[in-house]
Amino acid sequence: MKKRIIITISVILIVGVSIYFLVSFLEHKNKQQQPVQKETKEIDYEHMIKNPKNYVGHSIEAEGLVDDSKYINGKGVYSVILLKKGEYTTSVVIVETDKKEALAQQSYIRFEGEITGIYKGNLDLGVQGDLVEIRTKEVIIEESEKSPNMVNVEINEQGNFGNVHVEVDKVRMYPKSTRIYLFLYNKNNTRIYLNDSSIKLYADGKEIPSKYEVLDQSIRLARSLEPNKGTRGVMSFEAAPKDTKKLDLTFEMTMVNQKKPIQFSHEMNMEVIKK
The missing domain is CATH 2.60.40.4170 (Immunoglobulin-like)
Known part of the structure; x- marks a missing residue:
């Protein structure tokens, strides 16, 4: 009888430990399969400009003024935006891959997108140096010379x-x-x-x-x-x-x-x- 009780307790312990390790394994596997959530916390623009590579993959929502905008054949519309939060001293480049019409200069816009890399300054937009490049998901024109609410x-x-x-x-x-x-x-x-x-x-x-x-x-x-x-x-x-x-x-x-x-x-x- 005593031997049977010991065997029963041993079986229960073995099954319990097995279930614990199985659950732990499944949870770990499930975490690995889940997509990594991109950060959407508020971004320090000054730090972003100085360390653009650290922000690749981050989501961003911002607003600012269109300094220049051009359609680049086969690539989409590239626009230099002066960010409002940086008192219009911080520039980034937004890319609208599905657009062909450039944004009007001096338009005030809000946009949402993902930081994808660094735009190397060239003659296309007349900017020098490296700027943060953002692929947009949405661009809303708040104010423009062509705006119907003006x-x-x-x-x-x-x-x-x-x-x-x-x-x-x-x-x-x-x-x-x-x-x-x-x-x-x-x-x-x-x-x-x-x-x-x-x-x-x-x-x-x-x-x-x-x-x-x-x-x-x-x-x-x-x-x-x-x-x-x-x-x-x-x-x-x-x-x-x-x-x-x-x-x-x-x-x-x-x-x-x-x-x-x-x-x-x-x-x-x-x-x-x-x-």
Whole structure:
């Protein structure tokens, strides 16, 4: 009887140990078969730029400004994006393999994709050095000159303020920004400076903060003007409400060796014909 009990306990132990090792083996095999989950945690852009190889295979969601974009035959659309999170100083290259139409320059986009390697700078995009390359899964155009949700108001008004000729051409209102297109001409016999801190925009009496944007050279408004020189460009602000009825723009310009600034103030009726 005692011998039978010992045999029974031995069998139970052997079966238990066997089941334990079998379960452990199956769990280990199952883990090996499962695909490796790619990291989606927030990425340190500065570290990514300096150590791009460490981030290959990582998923990324970001937003930024299109600096340049071209279709490269047989490969897709390659675009240089200035990332917003890096205050528009960090550049990456996104690749849309299923597209043929380049993104519009100065468009503001959101995208999702996977970091696949390093883009070697060349003449195709006019960039130098190595940039992080991202294969996109989705690209959403938030703001663009071709965007259907952009409101364009032609102003075409002008005036003279202390020997400075000012023309307000148009206002473009996007979901995330408002851009005012201007022309300034210095008719004084000395240089003038635009005081950035004085630039104010009011929408129906409520101040709209200025917005830092990286703009194409062709629409950058010069901050100083020599005598008999002009500049045409953009002043950028945060988004104004689409139902705004009136915009008021004010700013100051200062002449060399003059303390009293030239003050500009202009009211724009937003209920004119919109295009």
